[in-house]
Amino acid sequence: MKQLRTLKKWVNDYELIKQGSDDLEVLMEFEKSGDAEAAEVNAQFTTTLELLEALEFRNMLSEEGDDLSAVLQITAGAGGTESCDWAEMLMRMYLMWGEKQGYKIKELNHQAGDVAGIKTVTLELEGDFAFGWLKGENGVHRLVRISPFDSNAKRHTSFASVYVYPLVDDSIEVIISPSDYTWETMRASGAGGQNVNKVETAVRLRHHPTGIIIENSETRSQLENKNKAMQLLRSQLYEIELQKKLSARDEIEASKKKIEWGSQIRNYVMHPYKLVKDVRTQHEVSDVDAVMNGQIDPFLKSYLMSVGQKEENE
Numbered sequence: 001m002k003q004l005r006t007l008k009k010w011v012n013d014y015e016l017i018k019q020g021s022d023d024l025e026v027l028m029e030f031e032k033s034g035d036a037e038a039a040e041v042n043a044q045f046t047t048t049l050e051l052l053e054a055l056e057f058r059n060m061l062s063e064e065g066d067d068l069s070a071v072l073q074i075t076a077g078a079g080g081t082e083s084c085d086w087a088e089m090l091m092r093m094y095l096m097w098g099e100k101q102g103y104k105i106k107e108l109n110h111q112a113g114d115v116a117g118i119k120t121v122t123l124e125l126e127g128d129f130a131f132g133w134l135k136g137e138n139g140v141h142r143l144v145r146i147s148p149f150d151s152n153a154k155r156h157t158s159f160a161s162v163y164v165y166p167l168v169d170d171s172i173e174v175i176i177s178p179s180d181y182t183w184e185t186m187r188a189s190g191a192g193g194q195n196v197n198k199v200e201t202a203v204r205l206r207h208h209p210t211g212i213i214i215e216n217s218e219t220r221s222q223l224e225n226k227n228k229a230m231q232l233l234r235s236q237l238y239e240i241e242l243q244k245k246l247s248a249r250d251e252i253e254a255s256k257k258k259i260e261w262g263s264q265i266r267n268y269v270m271h272p273y274k275l276v277k278d279v280r281t282q283h284e285v286s287d288v289d290a291v292m293n294g295q296i297d298p299f300l301k302s303y304l305m306s307v308g309q310k311e312e313n314e
Contacts, residue, residue: 002171006067013055020048060304065242066132068166069103071235075120076113077140077159084113086143086158089292091121094134096294103127108218108228116149122215122232124167131166136303138164139265146271155271159264165239167231174234181207181233183226188217205229212236266299268292281306 024044030036061067074090076083098105109122125134140161147156168174188202202217203225214236216229268288269275276291276299277284283302285291291299 002067010055013051013058017048017051017055020044020051024048057301057305060308061129061132063132065166065238066135067129068131068169069124069126069128070130070134071108071122071124071165071167071232072134072137073120073122073163074118075161075163076118077161079156079158081113081115081117081149082147082156082158083160084115084117084119085149086117086141087119087121087160088113088117089143090141090160090162091118091123093292093294093296094123094125097296098123098125098130098294100294101127101130101133103130106218108232109215110217111215126167131164132304133300134164135166136300136307137162137265140263142264142267144267144269144271165236166242168235168238172234172238174237176207176230176234176237180209181205185222201225203229205233207233207237210237210240278302 024041027036027041027044031038031041072094074087074094076087079086095105104126106124106126107121108124109120111119111121113119140159143158143160144155145158146153150156182205184204184206185200186202186204187200199222201220201222202215203222205214205216205226206212207214212233214229214232216225216232218228219225265280266276266278268291269277270288274286274288275284276286276288278299281299281302283299285298287295
């Protein structure tokens, strides 16, 4: 049914473009005879062109796994409290973007910073093409600003890493040997006095062949958290296989090795000027507040289009 819905969407969008093109031809003929205004022709042209560009862009999301939901993990890097605060700012940015896209968002794991912000957080964004949209966000994000934690109001640079992978569903089979992983249980961090903190409901799953560690404290049920952790492990293993097929895993890992200088994919500058610039595509905007409020589509699109053009050239 999901494949059928996807195919129907392609056909319907194509029919819309064809109808728009036919209407444009008719209006052009009417304009020649004086029965239509140039403004009508221009409006129809713009509408049809937008439909065509949207369909062409969606073709950038046609690789295996692109149509799946996504798991997004944000981890504070070098910079202590500054980076923890920056990680929380990034979390808010992605939450606002996801809400605008209509995705259902769940917090799977959350570790608060010692003073402010978060050390790490794992979010699930449930909805079609969430991974396809976000797969280019893998890497280090760098912030430059006047620190709210510095009484001398000095400029600080902070780093946080973002890791996105597709959430596998029941249609994807990933076989994991029981001898390849071990479990640990622990108390979840959160507001005191709740049952979630009185017993060891949080879990840590270690996959020994790959070194992957999954932590989950989503619910008060240890069994549910274990089931979710296993799904996340299957998802990461699936993502690794996808990257092997696409011969891009090494590139992603290289960008994630060090959460510090020289390894960032995007810079967010709030002082002495305002600018957000993607290092890979050179796309930049000066409205930093809009970006931090979730308006990141131009960056996501510019990355996907650049990848698509690179593949066409190769």
